[in-house]
Amino acid sequence: MSRLLDDDEISRALEDLPGWSRDGDTIRASYRSPAFLDAIGLVTRVADEAEQMNHHPDIDIRWTTTTWGLSTHDAGGLTQLDVELAHRIAQAAAASGATPDGG
Known part of the structure; x- marks a missing residue:
């Protein structure tokens, strides 16, 4: 288990x-994609990364906006796994043309 x-x-x-x-024991971000299918593609790319890491985000999809929540539940808070996955999400978002969105 990762250290808090x-x-x-x-x-x-x-x-x-x-x-x-x-947001408490979670870090969050929203990204706006150019189109709905781009948002779904982003989720798919991140799902592959998350599966490799065995660390899975909470994801909310609203048309072209994806909102991501990361926390290491078995550790009871935030760990380096959350930070690493956040960086991977940010990189995948940038590569797919998604931009940070206020939510």
Whole structure:
């Protein structure tokens, strides 16, 4: 199991993740894709990454906007796994033409 990050580590990690914010024991971001099928494609790309990591996000899809929630439930909070997956989501979003969205 991964070690829980402290508040300072979480704050520093979020500085390198534009569009991501902390919500208690979860970090969240929303991305707006050019079209609905682009949003679904983003979810599919991230699903492959998440499966490889054995670390799965909470995902909400609303037309062209995907909202992502990350927390390491078995650790009871935020770990480096969440930060790593957030970076992978941000990279996949950028590669697919999605941009951070206020939600």
